[in-house]
């Protein structure tokens with residue numbers, strides 16, 4: 148790889164054929180391809196065990212075809228009247244919004260905390276008081292975990308139902324509360340990747356069983372439910388995870404610890420170098436240190452600084468992305484009905500936000516090239532002087548990968 152070859156924003160890291168083979172052979176032997184086959188069941192048990200290691204109570208998991216369908220089904224399972232209002236943060240991926248609309252509800256787009264970029268109980272309480280919202284999707288934006296115990300007591304005290312969208316949070320987001328469903332993604336770009344897929348974690352067994360049913364069209368699967376098995380109980384969807392996706396997820400989990408360590412150490416190093424090179428020019432999302440970072444997103448002081456960095460990275464063939472933008476309420480007017488609350492903090496954050504290249508195999512040289520680019524863009528120095536400096540620094544570190 149040349150010193151100046153392009154640096155992509157992310158490179159998915161999925162298991163290779165050798166790691167997949169034992170699971171694919173199991174599929175061949177089982178001749179079970181979907182509909183809660185043995186690999187899917189085993190995956191749910193494995194995942195529940197991982198969450199139980201971080202909880203003081205039994206955990207239950209059901210797999211789904213994506214986090215988006217998981218969010219839709221989790222919302223549907225709340226049995227709220229059609230047209231109910233659901234608070235979502237302005238700063239999130241569009242799937243949080245589409246899930247609300249497709250579940251038959253109306254999104255209330257609310258502001259986020261200026262420091263940790265997440266919804267807070269105060270924001271949800273105020274948004275619900277002024278709109279009549281009866282539920283909220285709290286998002287672990289950029290993988291920053293949310294406090295499930297805090298949201299559980301909020302739910303109990305206010306009657307506002309909470310669903311957590313932790314699509315990119317596997318490894319950093321744990322589930323301490325028994326009554327708050329948490330939805331994860333296994334999309335190819337996530338730290339636990341199956342290509343496509345997702346799962347929902349909850350301490351409530353009945354809730355998880357209900358979601359399983361909804362993911363299978365809403366057909367009753369329980370002989371003791373007072374209704375014959377095979378009868379439709381609700382209008383569900385087909386959101387089942389196939390055995391092939393479960394196979395990939397198993398192989399990903401087998402390599403999980405090693406990938407998680409690589410992600411964490413690359414992220415720490417990146418962040419330290421950015422802080423050394425740019426000091427106060429970078430505003431970081433506040434919160435806990437991520438155990439398994441999935442992306443790296445920085446905030447600059449204003450939109451001009453962000454544009455300057457984008458242009459500079461483009462010249463250097465370094466990919467960047469304005470993650471989670473436009474903010475939800477700035478999408479097409481066709482996305483309606485939608486209630487938009489004032490979002491001054493989210494607007495301020497979004498104006499300077501930029502995702503930088505981050506992936507499990509990112510090399511030290513790539514990290515240093517990005518850090519140099521950021522340092523050059525945020526400083527007032529002339530780029531050509533900086534370029535020589537950059538070359539010199541790369542020379543110094545060319546033995547590090």
Ligand SMILES: Cc1ncc(COP(=O)(O)O)c(C=O)c1O
Pocket residue numbers: 213214215216239240242243286288312314315331332333334344345
């Ligand atoms: C916050 C958030 N919610 C939901 C999703 C959707 O996940 P999936 O692709 O598994 O449907 C994503 C995907 O990146 C996300 O970032």
